[in-house]
Amino acid sequence: DGAVFQTKDAEDYFRKDLTCSSTIILNPITPKYLGLPSVKERNKTIVNAARLVAFKNQVLLVRAFSIVHEKHPDYDLKIYGPDSGDGTKEKILQTIEEYHLEGVVHLMGNSDALEKELPQAALFAYSSDYEGLPNSLLEAMAMGLPCVSTDCPCGGPRTLIQNGENGLLVPVGDAEALAGGMLALIENPERAAKLGRMAAKIAEIASTDRVFEAWQDYLLRVMAGQRNERR
Structure with missing residues (x-):
């Protein structure tokens, strides 16, 4: 018998006798996100792509962006993804109003053309409270975007990101830390470019x-x- 997991955290959840012959295999990257032209100049937009649902915690992302916006008012935030209907969209809109971010935080809705809309962004930010293996983070990395993500259970982001090598990981639920990660990329373009180049290597596996x-x-x-056991 065997078992396949997406992350080491998920594998470690089970008893060792059940995982002695298990393995970890990533989700495949949709081909349209691979081999895109290199970006020479990035715009001043931070992007997120995820369903608007509580555990994705885009409310935290908006709060973190408010800190970024104080230092860099020329940046905006675009959040792509469908409304789950659980009230998260309304909470995001309330947070935008609370922090006076109307006109700089945009809910873009669902898109089937992220490979055209995301690559020139300054960075990709991911704010989940928990996550398996997030396809949108995987795709953003494949497109060469500098990425910052919460280091959330069940370990999906840390499966993809080696902190400081091909992206940045920050504590879960910490708006200041997430803002700090975004600022670190915005204020050091050379480092951001290097992390983006290293992130794109995820396509190799x-x-x-x-x-x-x-x-x-x-x-x-x-x-x-x-077969050997039957002999």
Whole structure:
């Protein structure tokens, strides 16, 4: 028998005797996010792409952006994603009004063309309270965006980001820390560019072909082990 997990945290949740032959395989990156032209000059927009639902905590992101906006009023925030209907959209709008961010924080709704709308952004910010393996963060990295994310359970962001190497991780639920991560990228363009270049290397292990190969190799190993047990 075998088991496949998306993150080490998820694997560690189960008893060792159940995971002794398990493996971790990333989600595949949709091909349209790969091989995009390099960006020579980024605009002054911070982007987030996630469903508007409580655990994605875009309310925290707006609060963090208010700190960024005080220092850099020429930046705006665009949040892409469908409304889940759980009241999160209304809470985001209330927070925008509370912090007087009308006109600089935009709820963009759902988009099927993020590969055209995101690549020139200054950075990608992710604010979840908990997460498996977030496809939108994976895709943002593949597009070469400098990324900052909460280091949330079940470990999806830390599976993708090695803090300070190909992105930044900050504590969960801490608006000041998230703002600090965004400011670190805004105020050090050379570092941001380097992190973006390193982030794009995620495609080397998460392209459709590489993920297919990982699944194929693992299934063959599991099947070979079962045959050996029958002998």
